[in-house]
Amino acid sequence: DNKQAHMHAFAMVREAIAWLDRTLPLAAHFPKGSVFREDRQPVPAEALREVILNAVMHRDYSRASSYVAIAVFDDRIEVRSVGDFPTGIRAEMLSGDHPSILRNPLIAGAFHRTGAVEVWGRGTTRVIEACLAHGATPPEFSEQAGVVTVTFRAAVGPEGAEGPSWHQVGTKLALSKHQAQLLEIASDPMSLQELMQPSGRTDRTKFRDQVVRPLLEAGLLEMTIPDKPRSPNQKYRATPAGVRLVQRGRE
Incomplete structure (x- = not known):
């Protein structure tokens, strides 16, 4: 902008x-x-x-x-x-x-x-x-x-902490409200449509590009079928680093 x-x-x-x-x-x-x-x-x-x-x-x-x-x-x-x-x-x-x-x-x-x-x-x-x-x-x-x-x-987490802290990830990704929301609900595999529902967004392409892809690239989210990114059966779940991030944010 x-x-x-x-x-x-x-x-x-x-x-x-x-x-x-x-x-x-x-x-x-x-x-x-x-x-x-x-x-x-x-x-x-x-x-x-x-x-x-x-x-x-x-x-x-x-x-x-x-x-x-x-x-x-x-x-x-x-x-x-x-x-x-x-x-x-x-x-x-x-x-x-x-x-x-x-x-x-x-x-x-x-x-x-x-x-x-x-x-x-x-x-x-x-x-x-x-x-x-x-x-x-x-x-x-x-x-x-x-x-x-x-x-x-942006503020960073405690020195020596394992994995990225909430603020460290926010610094690198400019973590959005919808990205934070996604990480909280994706402890179990979920389809793209299921991930979109809490945000109220309807454009699948924009949601994938703006919300999902940055989390995949940061290692906070993973595909259940990584060798077939466009598979109709594709689902996503938070990685251990993504789970730790959410847990640390609640402490």
């Missing part, structure tokens, strides 16, 4: 957040002590919102070609804003208390007066706190060639 937006600052922030809501995959999560599943994005919405606000407020509008861009990859989300770090500010300082230097005080003031921004100088630390509370990896801050980039990477 590729979208360009040219509008006032408040509408731009709203549109960017709405676009991410439509674009980002959902991963299944089982809160500790609960048997109920939650579907949530790999990065908390409040962290993305804060970074987008900062990108708009700190953009260098004196450059005719300046922009704010959001890019979603399989393993990361990048928010880029044209404009160097303010004088005296380095990337490593953003993970703690640091001076608040406003590049565009009128724009920042407008966001502050509407309540979109509450406290100066704590935006990046709030982003880090939100990520940690969500179980996501805190973002990386960098500046190169006059462009500041904030990179969110």
